[in-house]
Amino acid sequence: MTGWLAIAGLGPGDPTLVTPEVTAALADATDVIGYIPYVARVAPRQGLTLHPSDNRVELDRAAHALQLAAQGRRVAIVSSGDPGVFAMAAAVFEALEAGPSEWLDLDIRVLPGITAMLAASARAGAPLGHDFCAINLSDNLKPWSLIERRVRLAAEADFAIAFYNPRSKARADALARIFDLLRETCRDDRPVLFARAVSTPEETLGIVALTNARAEMADMRTMIIVGSSLTRIIERPAGPILYTPRSAP
Amino acid sequence: MTGWLAIAGLGPGDPTLVTPEVTAALADATDVIGYIPYVARVAPRQGLTLHPSDNRVELDRAAHALQLAAQGRRVAIVSSGDPGVFAMAAAVFEALEAGPSEWLDLDIRVLPGITAMLAASARAGAPLGHDFCAINLSDNLKPWSLIERRVRLAAEADFAIAFYNPRSKARADALARIFDLLRETCRDDRPVLFARAVSTPEETLGIVALTNARAEMADMRTMIIVGSSLTRIIERPAGPILYTPRSAP
Incomplete structure (x- = not known):
């Protein structure tokens, strides 16, 4: 053979x-x-x-x-x-x-x-520079309750969180529920990266505070990275850098 | 400039x-x-x-x-x-x-x-095929208590877990404590991948059940991936395949 x-x-x-x-x-x-x-x-x-x-x-x-x-x-x-x-x-x-x-x-x-989270992270800076997790938000193949449970525990562990497949027509309100859930435990200013079609001509990047994060900011080509409690923004003329320091207190 | x-x-x-x-x-x-x-x-x-x-x-x-x-x-x-x-x-x-x-x-x-976990995962099969997290076991820059807390919550969330920097001379017993901690909550047969120097001439791969995992199986060039509760092994003549199915019940 x-x-x-x-x-x-x-x-x-x-x-x-x-x-x-x-x-x-x-x-x-x-x-x-x-x-x-x-x-x-x-x-x-x-x-x-x-x-x-x-x-x-x-x-x-x-x-x-x-x-x-x-x-x-x-x-x-x-x-x-x-x-x-x-x-x-x-x-x-x-x-x-x-x-x-x-x-x-x-x-x-x-x-x-x-993989998408590494490409998105590189474009934005280094939001995955400390411990992190990756969660697929599609509930085609797993129950929604398991997704919610993992998001709660990931926030409790203070991981940066990369969300794959955050949005589809079949699950219009799912992402909104995830943001609500994160707002229960994370500070309002937790940075959220929306990285769309990274490395293609259609690439767009946006960083908003968790309090302003909306499901409509994502589509099927978007990767979302929610920072940990230590994730920081460096403002500069060419655009902000999002990164998570290597040290935790 | x-x-x-x-x-x-x-x-x-x-x-x-x-x-x-x-x-x-x-x-x-x-x-x-x-x-x-x-x-x-x-x-x-x-x-x-x-x-x-x-x-x-x-x-x-x-x-x-x-x-x-x-x-x-x-x-x-x-x-x-x-x-x-x-x-x-x-x-x-x-x-x-x-x-x-x-x-x-x-x-x-x-x-x-x-990154190392993707290379190790590819060689072994697809242990990161479902939700997972990445934890750096070096405590140079973060307190050991935070590492233990994250490992406990990651196990509770049933993530597959990729451990970076699992071993150094300064922390001889740290990895042993992590395995003990995982044994408190995970089944004995949970598969653990030790992937050393992946993609180099010194590459070695080993899969053991959690009950048999020992710190001595890793060195500074080893990446460890602990499966989730759903991670499976397919036995075949050319060597086992370790993978996590896309579906969760």
Whole structure:
């Protein structure tokens, strides 16, 4: 068997944030599989078949990738950001466990990428410079009560918090509830970063105090980072820097 | 003023995990500053001055970088992994706040990198595939009581937990105390990943049940990831895959 499956992270959008490891895997692949806008980031070439698919079919997509690799194809399944953070890697391993035992002999590699919170943090300064957590606000695959519980405990632990998937049409009021919940325990001036489409031509960055944070400030392309109690803003002519010092008292 | 300061992440070690953005900044820099082993990863060339410095002088190093940039030099200050995660970015911003106001006009950029937990997670599978947190176990800059408190709350929130800097000579028993603390609330079979020197020739990976986790299994080059209650192991001929499913009940 000469096929393989690379679960590759394309980073946040800018081609200069794609690792050479991923670029090499894409150059050697016979098939690229993924959500439509991510596959669109891979340049077509002779000998490469692109398989764009719709959102929310992650398990079908993963099984398809495993099938092709089992047939001897060299398959890259692509995510934006890092494939191991709220992306395709976990879906592939779920499909692997549910699939035929022959798949356990496949050559499968996960190729890391720059995940959205690291890209957003870099653009804003260093809000994740001290202990932090990452929470996916999508409740497609977990109960809302668990999300609320984690947010409460994260605030109690005084983590900076990176929120992935903060907003979708199906959950219009969810983010507003999260901000309300944070306002119960955090000071009004806690800084909140809204980083949209980081590293793309549509990039926007905004920092507001928690008391002014509104769900409408985010859309599906926004990453939100709520600072810890120590997160600070340095004002300067070129724009503010948001960072969390390394020391805690 | 034509100088600039790029706070650049070199990734975990393998050159194919350095982003093209960082490679371009290093090619254009006149000065590279950083901890000795990280500066050693930058190839010398004519016109480039390397400034390796010892560990634990982060603020001096940051001020030096800002001074050089203010003199018109093109300066890259390098960290392994991502500069915004327990690395040089926060130190630079601390030095910036403490320094002369002219420094506020400097061109400063943070260039993200593949941080250790993403590299370790990719090698092992996808243990960070669901909500997770990152905790620095070094107590140089924060009280030990805060570390214990965060670990307790993170376990209560059922995050997967990535531990940076789990071990040093100065804190021989700290990691042992963390494992004891986790054993109070987590099941004995909770998987613990010890990922050492990931993506380098010295890479080793080991997964043990929490009940068998020992501080001696880690050294200063080890990243530890403790799974959530849902983290699973898939056994296969080429070695186990550790992953956290996307769904929570």
